[in-house]
Amino acid sequence: MTSPTILLVPGLRDHVADHWQTLLEAKLPNARSVPPLAHDKLSRAARVAALDEALAGIDGPVILVAHSAGVMITVHWAQTHKRPIHGALLATPADLESPMPAGYPGMDTLSEHGWLPVPHTPLPFPSVVAFSDNDPLCSAPRAAELANQWGSMLVELGEVGHLNPAAGYGPWPMAETLIHTLL
Template sequence: MSNSNITSATVLIIPGLREHVADHWQTLLAQKLPRVQSVAPLEHDKLSCAARVDAIERALGSIEGPVVVVAHSAGVMMLAHWASRYASRAIHGALLAAPADLETPMPPGYPTIDALNQHGWLPIPRSALPFPSIVAASSNDPLTRLARAREFARAWGSRFVELGDVGHLNPASGFGEWPLAETFISELAKSR
């Protein structure tokens, strides 16, 4: 990235429930950035919201200096839960891409609402986030209706950006690299 602000911030990648996927834009982004860390995949309790939130807290605790978070899908909800429980660390800003609406039934192959509820995901926190954030949402995401993404952004105090028809912004939707992420990260890195 050409912006000097981004080189001073560490970018913390928070993937969704499927964790790290080799050809996902978050993984490709991490390979390009000068200072990056990813929330480590869980060995146990993979569906536990508390375990995911604790993993975010551990990752943040190991970073010195400014942090910009880049969360995708259920990773967005993990960060919302982290902010409602901890917010123990100042975050410069967060890119919240294609948030997964865990309160609405999802397509086959994803956890059910009952399973998510049993593992502490529901309800989704609606408190204003204590850091600047951008919710970037798709108009045809199979995991979140655009109106719901807009509601989340409003509740969290996030700037809302409609991306158009980009599906769930993942390899299945045709996304490997997503250059716009770098633009958003640069904006967030200099937002304070």
């Protein structure tokens, strides 16, 4: 079998230079990322279309590696697209069905831009939800509930915040380990 392409699906803040996804893309020879949007940055439909376009440019098997709202982009994409996916690492999903902290879009804005409701049906490919015990964007019980609904394996990361630079994460070596479980 051809080695899968690792396609990184960033959250709403797109590419951050010292984010683990950006660093992982630079490290792995078979990794690429969904390009950032120039317009409609908050549109779920535009984000899903960008993921679909990135997938259309890849021949062979793919492992999706999503973070935060990128997880929600991935699960929304999976509801309407049939391209086979080898597996998905869904790291610290953002719970868009609960009010977010200050500085994040509100429930009305998320609904207006097509993010709600979040899909609650099993994913058509193997997946791992990696969650944090102290994520300000998704409680541990909610992450476990989503993983159960999506049919995902659940991996507790401990207290890693939202697994982003603000929580002290640039490199995240465990991502490679979890990707390997999907091979």
